[in-house]
Amino acid sequence: MPGENLTRVEAQQRKATVDVQSYTIALDLTTGAEVFRSTTEVSFTATAGASTFIDHLSRAVLSVTLNGVELDPAVVNDGTRIQLDGLAERNTLVVVSDAEYTNTGEGLHRFVDPVDGEVYLYSQFEVPDSRRVFAVFEQPDLKATFQFTVTAPSAWAVVSNSPTPTPEELPAAPGSSVWTFAPTPVLSSYVTAIVAGPYEVTTSELTSSDGRVIPLGIYARKSLFEYLDADYIFEKTRQGFAYYEEKFDFAYPFEKYDQLFVPEFNAGAMENAGAVTFTETYVFRSKVTDAVKERRVVTILHELAHMWFGDLVxxxxxxxxxxxxxxxxxxxxxxxxxxxxxxxxxxxxxxxxxxxxxxxxxxxxxxxxxxxxxxxxxxxxxxxxxxxxxxxxxxxxxxxxxxxxxxxxxxxxxxxxxxxxxxxxxxxxxxxxxxxxxxxxxxxxxxLETAGVNTLRPAVETTGDGTISSFSILQTAAADYPTIRPHRLAIGFYNLDGGKLVRTDRFEIDVNGEKTDVASLVGLKKPDLLLINDDDLAYAKVRLDESSLAVAIEHLADIENPLARAIVWGSAWDSTRDGETAASDYVRLVLGNIATETESTTIRTTLGQLTTAARLYVQPSARAETITAVGDELWKLAQAAEAGSDEQFQFVKFFANIASTPEHVATLQGLRDGSVTLSELEIDTDLAWEILEGLAVNGAVGTAEIDAALAADNTSNGQQAAARTRAALPTAEDKRAAFDSLVASDELPNAIVRQTAVGFQHVNDPSALAPLVDAYFAMIATAWKDRTHSIAETLVVGLYPAPLASAELVAATQAWLDANPDIPALRRLVTENLAGVERALLVQERDAQ
Structure with a gap:
């Protein structure tokens, strides 16, 4: 509805009218499973006599009192906004409502742990969802202090932005207590937080650069707490504090720092001031790749950086x-x-x-x-x-x-x-x-003010003895986004030495214009590999000259520098996606070189691109053969990899994902029942689910096996894996069932919706998705209107039958766009879906040449 979609003009007008000093917010979390009582008192100044509105999404607004005068909620509240007329210079507004818990990861999310039946709550307010919990001027430039008082079961932990106070038990309500938090510093509403439930915690502390002792806490729900490696997380947190306080020359700006791992989280993490929430996928109950371990560290430090850049300023x-x-x-x-x-x-x-x-x-x-x-x-x-x-x-x-x-x-x-x-x-x-x-x-x-990515490629001429006689960098731009930009970049000279391709020289230069002559390289011996954008300083797609490309492909595994290898990998993938290189050639490049790659994220990313190339980018007539070849080779790579290594683990995971033949199925069944083994590879709970999903894609298991696996792992993780695996079953009827489970009802929580969509897209033969094209386009406008943003976006992107990659899908998508010109944000997602299919068709055409 219009009032829910705040415009920038409205925000500017409201900012010109009001200035907010403080919120006092009381939340009663003991009122049942559907709603909680929310009482908000806001103190703000305003232009005398002016009118404005405050945002609130709730089941029912029970009372509105402005400057001591009771207003009729039926008159001033339209379900998303509460109208405030005749403002004084100084104002006090009190709003009492029944607000709703969500199962979408927006507002105050409510989760029931299937392991023990315990209830866990957490808030997620970015961008506009604090209004689902309390009445608020929901825009980032109306900062204020926030004082929370929370009534909850006495056995719970309750965490907010301010340090957690000692709860006081309510004599009139045995088993319930009240937590009265101190006011926060001035904050934007979207970085406030409430997390409540029987979370377990481990604590520590550090000393800030200004001498203050900063309490640290790490929280997780009871059934996951045994897997939490808190000491390691504390160590990374301390390293981040020391680094940022030194580099920013500004002490940590809040009183404490809690990190909370919460269920069914939509993103990786959220930078609530002093109370950061993280996805529970960062609590490792099974083995994970080194890439995921590193990603968790980057995420921890990403959210910590926000305490200054985002929360303070x-x-x-x-x-x-x-x-x-x-x-x-x-x-x-x-x-x-x-x-x-x-x-x-x-x-x-x-x-x-x-x-x-x-x-x-x-x-x-x-x-x-x-x-x-x-x-x-x-x-x-x-x-x-x-x-x-x-x-x-x-x-x-x-x-x-x-x-x-x-x-x-x-x-x-x-x-x-x-x-x-x-x-x-x-x-x-x-x-x-x-x-x-x-x-x-x-x-x-x-x-910053123009779109598009440039492509940089070297133009090099040499004399008969290999001396560079002319060197330039050529810059091009897409026709639709023709901006030519300045780049600061490095040029690396790599030469073969003792079987390794090592950097022997580096030149850092400024590039500008469509052609930049680099006179300083003239007269030098051309290296075996000439790499522009060495050290990856510039934002641009790069290409290699012909002889360097040949050396890079032949000796990719021999490049000592992992960043240089990643640049070459990236250049090869860009060239494939742009239709300059055949997808079949990219498949061969990966299978011939990935065994010796050492960087976990490079392996993970490259293997993901390999499966995309095999399933989507090779010509359709070669798809089944390519998928088979990729599966065969990944299993060989897994068998040859070092026992217990990250590489072995990744090769098995991706083999399970792309398995397609009876032989592959037999191998997966053997891994699952123990008759096939690899040295030091444990088939733990999560890897067992991935193997089962590989079997499901091939129709080698059905709902009975999935139900049995869920009975053995009836956890939140298990429920999500079961939903994904059911949706991966291969028949048109299976895909229809997955589709209907998401579209026909809004009862499934966000994590189940998301994992079902992942399984829906997991196909080797996409033909089972063809009968759902019409159903997809029939539902998306309604879903966009009726579901929350998080769920609607998952449906629009996750249920799009992109693996079909057909002219018919292009035509159907374009027909929907032509018929629906008036929903800009939804059209953007559909346009992106269409662009992916159009690119796939172009790349398939190149592969067929």
């Missing part, structure tokens, strides 16, 4: 969302690389974040880093590869441009000047201009 409006997230991406990567044992974090960034950014930046929905955000729906679909990964890449380019010391000095000045306030991009750039002496207005216009 917050954007005025969501068009600068990118700056919050991009800064945290960049800061967490450099902190991981420099302050922890994960020293190759920039290799991970190249393999994962950059790949995400390049994909997003080539979609028709791409947008400038500084996006136009007209309303909340724009924000919700903008948590994308541009906001996070391209923005982080651009910041890395900016750091190279101004210098690391000048960058950190500018950031430190920015925090001091704007603490507890709201800013815009120019506030940061102005500080960086002072510390670096560079004018950044032109840089900002080219990098």
């Amino acid at each position: 917050t954007m005025k409006w969501w068009n600068d969302l990118w700056l919050n997230e991009s800064f945290a991406e960049w800061a967490s990567t450099i902190a991981t690389a420099e302050a922890t044992e994960w020293t190759e974090a920039w290799t991970t960034f190249q393999a994962m974040e950059k790949g995400w950014a390049y994909r997003q930046d080539q979609l028709p929905s791409t947008h400038p880093v500084v996006a136009t955000i007209n309303d909340l729906e724009d924000v919700l679909v903008n948590f994308d590869g541009i906001t996070y990964a391209k923005g982080g890449s651009v910041l890395k380019q900016l750091v190279a441009w101004v210098g690391i010391d000048a960058f950190f000095a500018g950031v430190a000045a920015y925090f001091k000047k704007n603490a507890y306030g709201n800013t815009e991009l120019t506030d940061l750039l102005s500080e960086l201009e002072v510390t670096s002496g560079r004018d950044l207005s032109g840089w900002s216009a080219l990098w």
